[in-house]
Amino acid sequence: MRSILSLLFLASILMMGCSQSMNPDIVRGSTYQYRGGFPEVRLSAIGLLDENDDPHISVAADIVYGSLVYKEVEGMQTANIALEVQILDQADTENIIDTERFTVTIEKEDPNITYSQEVFTFEKEIPVDPGDYQINLTVIDQNSGKHTTRSSNTFIPNPEDNISNLTNIRLLGKQVDEHQGAWLPITTYDVPGKVDSLKFVFQVTNNKSESPLTIDTELIRYESDTSVARPMHYNNYSPSNISYKGIEYDEEEVIQSSRRVLTQPGSVLVEFFFPQQGRGNYRFEVTASGDEDEEEPLFKARDFSVKSTNYPSIKTAQEMLGPLHYLMNDDEYERLSAINDSDSLKAEIDRFWLSNIGNKNEARSVIEMFYSRVEEANKQFSNFKEGWKTDTGMIYILFGPPWYVETHLDVMTWSYAYDRSDPEYNYTFQRSKLKSRFYPFDNYLLRRHQGYFNIQYQQIQLWLTGQILTRSI
Structure with a gap:
């Protein structure tokens, strides 16, 4: 029964995120x-x-x-x-x-x-x-x-039409130490941090020889939430908090801008190159305009987010440490976060698991289960931040896929019990904003409650003792 319900849960998540950008002029890549x-x-x-x-x-x-x-x-x-x-x-x-x-x-x-x-x-x-x-x-x-x-x-665009046109924008990335430094398409919204360089490609057609076309481009960074999900018993987020809003499209920083004037008629392939940006959410936008008295300017954009080194995978010690925020106390997490050497950090992470679980084989199985859930959370709940950092990602990692999922407008409930009214094992999430062409993300926030303290503590103990291998809750 659980496996069937888990598949139904995954199908429901697919329905939430299967469409491309709701604004056809802004491409965000494949889900x-x-x-x-x-x-x-x-x-x-x-x-x-x-x-x-x-x-x-x-x-x-x-x-x-x-x-x-x-x-x-x-x-x-x-x-x-x-x-x-x-x-x-x-x-x-x-x-x-x-x-x-x-x-x-x-x-x-x-x-x-x-x-x-x-x-x-x-x-x-x-x-x-x-x-x-x-x-x-x-x-x-x-x-x-x-x-x-x-x-x-x-x-x-039709090259014989007497109008100007602007194609969608393709994003490519290059990693010097892999694939012989070849440019490869970035097919998702997320750009792994290991990518060294970015390239944006688009095409402009200008068939009005008497009218030059001005191409303006901007690389923009938006203020966005990067925090790890709060514990289940903490206070709910305030509407003024960036974690509630998720991303602020009104709060932007222009990283670079340029202008180019096309005087010759015909089709021109345009390429822009940038070094990899720091972690965050970005937009590369292009505006093409002719004479002021003519039609509205043409506009296209490619949104993207730079995330962890191997996103959505977990490979490095630093990537392994992040999700342990849900299992460690603050002092232990801060101590490990201060370790800069990757080998030393990996050794400390291994010591954390083994010292709690005791049995090396059990510890290996728990580690595999934990990070499999982290990667699955990244793929199912990724938005403006890593999927494991979201409220839904936190609950998924700790408790696994829910038995039942109910959605109604902007409210979603996950049930981990046959009794759908049991407050201990039914968790309700609410979207901070309805999804729209101006806000394309599902930012579901858990309705927190002080009574969840014991529930989360007990679930953490299942992980730290290895009992999670035989008990899901």
Whole structure:
């Protein structure tokens, strides 16, 4: 029963976050849409014109290695996947413009590939006519028979139209010590901190030779919440608190701005490069304007958030320490936070687990369960901050997926008991703001209560004693 209800819970989370940006002029990347046992796929698509003004859609997809099923073939871990790309008329999705099918074989010597959160990147350019399109990508794991479908919208300007156009913005990242320093698409809202450099790519078409086009760009940072979720028995957040508001789009800092004037007609591919920014929430926006008496300026933006080094994965000692905030007392957490050497910090974290649990094998199993939940929380509850830092992430890590989930308008209740009225095991969350085109995040805050002190304490003891392996609550 619990496993079935957990799957239902995951499905409900998918429904909350499956759509792309609610503002078509602001792209925020693909959501994670995590479902255990299914291929994890993140999709990005952008319509462009090549140097001959021939239109095409550039499709990029990240597929998580560890979400696939492998078979050992001649000493190699082998996964076989099929990818079906379907191009639909956005105005009439019954009208299929094109369908392409590709097969990929992934071979790795490392048997730990089944746990890897690294991604295989699939890229393909598909020629189409100018227009507005919906792109559906289905990834089929041929070893398991399970599949995942993701969708994205884009458009391609017509180079023969006597109007100016601005495409969506693609974000790419580069890590010098991986992939030979190649630029790879960033398909999600989240940018791992290990990325060294950022590149933004867009295209402008200006077919009015008598009218120059002015391109203004800005890289903006927004004030946002970075705090770890408060204990369950603390006071509720004040509406004036940044943790309540989540992110302040009215509080911005312009990191860099530029202006470029296009005098020549035709299509121009524009690229902007930036070093990796510090952790936080950002927007790269582009405004293209002609004469003052003409039509409204064109506007496009790409929002993104820089998070921890390997986000959404947990690999480094510093990444492992953060979520232990929910299990440690303040003094112990501060002591470990002051350790700068990664090896020393990792040794202290191991000592923390083993000194509490006592048995090395049990400790290893508890550690694996704990950080699996942290990574799942990152994929299910990520918004302007790491998913494990959210209130829903905290409850998910400590208690696991709820037995039941009920949502009504801006209120969500998680139940960990058959008695839905039991205050000890039913937790209510409320969104601080309704999701809209101006506020695209689900910021669910727990309705805290002093009576939760004992409940959270008892749950922490299950983790610290290893009893969490046999008792969920």
